Amino acid sequence: MSATLPSASEKRPVSGLQATGRREAISRGAGRYLAWLILIVIVAGLAFALEPFWSTGNLVNIVRQVSIVGLIAIGVTIVLISGHFDLSVGATLMLGAIVSLLMQPVSAGATIAAVLVPLGVGLLVGAVNGGLVGGLGANSIIITVGMQFVLTGATLLLVAGQHVRVDGAAAAYVAIGGGSVLGIPVPVWLLLATVAIAQFVLTRTLFGRQIAAVGGNPTAAAMVGIPAARRVTAAFMISGLLAALAGVILASRVRNLDPTTGAGYELAALTAAVLGGTRLTGGYGNALNTLAGVLILGVVANAMRLLDLPYSAQLLLQGLVLLAAIAIEARVRAGER
Amino acid sequence: MAAAPLLDVRGVSKRFGYAVALSDATLTVGHAQRHAVVGENGAGKSTLMKLLSGHFRPDSGTIHVDGQPFAPSSPAAASRAGIAVVHQELSIIADLSVAENIYLGNMPTRALGRVDRARLRSNALAILDRLGLRVDADARAGDLAIALQQMVEIARGVARAARLLILDEPTSSLGPRVAERLWQLVAELQRQGTAIVFITHKLDEVLANSERVTVLRDGRTVGAYDTAALDTGRIVTLMVGREVVDDERGSGGTPGSVMLEVERLGRAGVFRDISFAARTGEIVGFAGLVGAGRSEVMRCILGIDRPDAGAVRIAGREIPRGNPRATIAAGVGFVPENRKEEGIFANFGVGENICIPGAHTSALGVIQRDKERQAAADGVAKLGIATRTLEQGITTLSGGNQQKAILARWLKLDPKVLIVDEPTRGIDVGAKAEIHALLRQHARGGRAVVVVSSDLPELLALADRVIVMREGTIVGELDRETVSEKRVGDLAIGI
Numbered sequence: 001m002s003a004t005l006p007s008a009s010e011k012r013p014v015s016g017l018q019a020t021g022r023r024e025a026i027s028r029g030a031g032r033y034l035a036w037l038i039l040i041v042i043v044a045g046l047a048f049a050l051e052p053f054w055s056t057g058n059l060v061n062i063v064r065q066v067s068i069v070g071l072i073a074i075g076v077t078i079v080l081i082s083g084h085f086d087l088s089v090g091a092t093l094m095l096g097a098i099v100s101l102l103m104q105p106v107s108a109g110a111t112i113a114a115v116l117v118p119l120g121v122g123l124l125v126g127a128v129n130g131g132l133v134g135g136l137g138a139n140s141i142i143i144t145v146g147m148q149f150v151l152t153g154a155t156l157l158l159v160a161g162q163h164v165r166v167d168g169a170a171a172a173y174v175a176i177g178g179g180s181v182l183g184i185p186v187p188v189w190l191l192l193a194t195v196a197i198a199q200f201v202l203t204r205t206l207f208g209r210q211i212a213a214v215g216g217n218p219t220a221a222a223m224v225g226i227p228a229a230r231r232v233t234a235a236f237m238i239s240g241l242l243a244a245l246a247g248v249i250l251a252s253r254v255r256n257l258d259p260t261t262g263a264g265y266e267l268a269a270l271t272a273a274v275l276g277g278t279r280l281t282g283g284y285g286n287a288l289n290t291l292a293g294v295l296i297l298g299v300v301a302n303a304m305r306l307l308d309l310p311y312s313a314q315l316l317l318q319g320l321v322l323l324a325a326i327a328i329e330a331r332v333r334a335g336e337r
Numbered sequence: 338m339a340a341a342p343l344l345d346v347r348g349v350s351k352r353f354g355y356a357v358a359l360s361d362a363t364l365t366v367g368h369a370q371r372h373a374v375v376g377e378n379g380a381g382k383s384t385l386m387k388l389l390s391g392h393f394r395p396d397s398g399t400i401h402v403d404g405q406p407f408a409p410s411s412p413a414a415a416s417r418a419g420i421a422v423v424h425q426e427l428s429i430i431a432d433l434s435v436a437e438n439i440y441l442g443n444m445p446t447r448a449l450g451r452v453d454r455a456r457l458r459s460n461a462l463a464i465l466d467r468l469g470l471r472v473d474a475d476a477r478a479g480d481l482a483i484a485l486q487q488m489v490e491i492a493r494g495v496a497r498a499a500r501l502l503i504l505d506e507p508t509s510s511l512g513p514r515v516a517e518r519l520w521q522l523v524a525e526l527q528r529q530g531t532a533i534v535f536i537t538h539k540l541d542e543v544l545a546n547s548e549r550v551t552v553l554r555d556g557r558t559v560g561a562y563d564t565a566a567l568d569t570g571r572i573v574t575l576m577v578g579r580e581v582v583d584d585e586r587g588s589g590g591t592p593g594s595v596m597l598e599v600e601r602l603g604r605a606g607v608f609r610d611i612s613f614a615a616r617t618g619e620i621v622g623f624a625g626l627v628g629a630g631r632s633e634v635m636r637c638i639l640g641i642d643r644p645d646a647g648a649v650r651i652a653g654r655e656i657p658r659g660n661p662r663a664t665i666a667a668g669v670g671f672v673p674e675n676r677k678e679e680g681i682f683a684n685f686g687v688g689e690n691i692c693i694p695g696a697h698t699s700a701l702g703v704i705q706r707d708k709e710r711q712a713a714a715d716g717v718a719k720l721g722i723a724t725r726t727l728e729q730g731i732t733t734l735s736g737g738n739q740q741k742a743i744l745a746r747w748l749k750l751d752p753k754v755l756i757v758d759e760p761t762r763g764i765d766v767g768a769k770a771e772i773h774a775l776l777r778q779h780a781r782g783g784r785a786v787v788v789v790s791s792d793l794p795e796l797l798a799l800a801d802r803v804i805v806m807r808e809g810t811i812v813g814e815l816d817r818e819t820v821s822e823k824r825v826g827d828l829a830i831g832i
Binding site: 227283 | 661662664666671673678680681694696698702703704
């Protein structure tokens, strides 16, 4: 009976699974690492045109300055891959920073608390965001903007609107934001470790694959047995954790915080993620490219400072970069249809 | 020499990046002719239609309408020349009225671009009347049945195209009775002097409703034929380029022990009291009208919807309600009804789409890439999926190959129970026969297969037993000796 089974090979020779064409491979590779190419072009241009740019001190400075936005951007990227937005990261960062200082890290024990308690708060914020978005199916933009107000209000309430400062902080606490190992600042090490872990998790583990599956097609993900709500919640919790970690770094660095400052981190993180090729519609993105996006932002901001551009021009340019990145993202998507 | 044909497409080619969609294709349509265009998925039918509608420009070749060169720059330009395309996907806007939908993008206006409501309404009434459609022109389009929405879609095409109307799979979402009305409408348009070009996978529709047939294969025109000189087998052979034999009946397996047992399953307002069993070595078919509750039963078995009552047992063990993961772990594979919405991950390559359930991982959840590549490559080879690489985006494959990839996803896990909802909807005959063979093979390998299909000939070809549902309950079961299209149809309608 099975003689009538039409074998596919006689119909369409499965030329199958041959090596990809060379031109195709190059253009695909260029697409995959576009953010890094852009970064290299910008850095090369600035190294050539702007003398003070190309010095070890300035370059280390850039990387140190982007480490806070970088940590947030990795979290935002993971949430975007899962198909959602996290706009509460800036407020989570501030709450984490304030909570960290409130622990008054002047002793070893208090330093441990000043790190772990904010991280716990960040996880909790992420769990609430994720529960509302993943579990109830609420719109993540609205939920996380609402959460942003809740957290900012909670932060102000916590300190009665006053500055919080720590005098005589423990050396270990100061080192989190200000120390160096092998000539490289500790926050940079933290960012690099986070990027490495996130990149591995996103591209090599089942968990990362499932996050992308949920972001790409939530219905299909549920139908192949992926617990979609739990994966979304996990993505938000990672984002909350990283935002709180960024807050601890900020707190350690300044040790004197005005609870009313600190807006705008979420949009910088979003810009970086989109510059790195993360899709706003979910399913695509990785940590390494987001790092390139973060560095592009950092290098451009640094150049503007070196050129002594007024703050207004810096804001304007930052906004334009976000709009351009999103316009390019939309074009790429349209081109694939 | 005779007058120029209405439409004369000569030697057109179209490439998309590295893919050749059309190469030297030809199509000649006479005045007031009903002309079918057939071919497998990926043969270039839709691309050809999109050249005519002005969506794309051909890379080479010529198109003439009434002897005049025709190179529309947009769908609007094409409709000014009297050519309109009704696409397969409904583009009805639910919140607008029927009249507004008919004249969408084409509304009669007064000064300052205000819509001339009176003229809009009277024009719409005239079109609906001409087509013999009894639809309220002021009704909200979203409130109409899907079939009527399709008719409104066609009315929109008629409102634009006096000379040539192109229908891309017009009956793919219609039941047989509504489809019949559509073909009457097509005949009426023909009497009024409009030529109709239609694409369909249903070859009996081609034979019943066209005078001429153009066959495409791999982007080339195989030939144009008088319909009267063709039969189904001949068309299939022309389309596929070889003879396709799919004349088996049932699975050819021997029923053994019960693998899937469903007992008094119910979900309020959807279906009730559903009991049946599927054994190893058999294919159980589910027939019924759209809305009879068949897909809903299958979704509750999987657990994507939660049943309110009853139990499901796999190989004798009861599975928890509403938990797809546990159901899959118990040995169920599930190919959903809507490939695009529920099946494929457009953001993944073919390989990842195959390996998404039951990924190969080490203890810590790290994907073992070599094993995964091997498993995916095995699936591609075994099912004959036409893809160049495992990384190739799944959406670049034809519908038939996408469906095979989803099937590969489950066959890789060798599920004890394989549930397939509409195994070959919108898939060409060649791939259809291959998918049928795979399902039979799975059943013969000592597994149970459950098939839901609205395509009765398909059910009769595959199923060893056919269970018929109507209005949320099982109304009958027919075995190989008693089953016929007529008996299934009678049970499904309730005569």
